[in-house]
Amino acid sequence: MSNWQRLLEQQGPIIADGAMGTTLMESGLQFGDPPELWNVLYPDRVRAVHRGYIDAGAQIVLTNTFGGTRFRLAMHNLEDRVDELSRTAAIMLRAEVDLSGLEVVVAGDIGPTGQIMAPLGTLEYDQAVDGFAEQAAALIAGRVDVIWIETMSALDEMEAAIEGVRQASADIPIIATMTFDTRGRTMMGVTPEQAAEAMMGWGVDAIGGNCGNGPDELLEVIEKMAAVAPTATIVAKSNVGMPQLVNNKAVYLTTPEDMAGYAQEARRLGASIIGACCGSTPPLLAAMAKALQ
16 A cells, blocks of 8 residues: 555545755855755755654655756756656655654645746746656656646646656556635636546545635635535645834734634645645644644
8 A cells, every 4th residue: 555545544634745946045045046946956955844844743745846847947047957856856855754764745746837838928838747747757756656746726737737647657546736826716727626526527636725825815715715616635735924124124924823823724624735835844744733633
C-alpha cells in the first residue's frame, strides 16, 4: 500500500504543510527571485523549511517547485533547468521525510504557468500540456508520492496540467486546487461548483481551494464544493489573510488562534486535507494541527 493510500485510510483530518516562499524569505530569499534555484544554491535552507513543517505535524509536504515549469523558469532564463531543479527538490524532500522516520506524503508541487491560455492569450493548450508533463516527469523521477497542482484560475489550464501529469504517469495520484480570489470566483470567473464538477470529472484524487484573500473566503469555497461533490476528498489550504505594512515591512497579523479556528471550521464544512498557504509558518501550522487533533 502506498503512503498516500495509508494516509487516506486513517481516521480524522489530514494536515498539509504551509507556505514555502514566506518562510524562505525569512532566510534571505529576495522578492522576485526564483525559490526553485535555492534547491541547488541553498539546499539546507529549503530542507529546514520542510523539517519545520514535518515537526509541526504536516502529513503532506510539498516540494519547492511551485514555479518549476519551463514557462515560469523562463522569466529568470532558467527554462533549460526544469529537470534539475524539480528532480533535486523531490530528492531533497524525500531525504528529509526519510530522516524524520514518519509516514509523510511527498507531494510534487506544480503551479500555474503565469500565462493566459489561447485564445484569450498566447499559450497554446498542447504547449501547456508538454510543459506540465516535463515538470511532472522530473518530480516523479525524484520519487514523489503524489502530484499537487495548485493556484490555478482557468479550467483549461487545470485540464492541461492534469493531462500533462497523466502523460508522465498513468496512475500517480493527483491533488488539484484552484484559487478563488475574485468575489467568490477565480480570476477567470470559475465558480467553486464549476471547479469541483470539472476536476472530479477529470478523475483527480482530491480537489479544493488554496491561497486567496484569507480563511473566510476559502471557507465559503469549501462549503460550496462539498455541496456539489459530497464524496470528494476536499482540500482547504488558505493563506493567512492580506499582509499589513508595519515599520515599512509587509507582515501578516493573523494569530495561531485565528488559524486554529479556520482549521476547525474547514473540517466542519467538509475539508479532509487542511493546510495553509502564503504568510503561514510552522508555528501557525502547529496550532492548526493541535486544534484538529
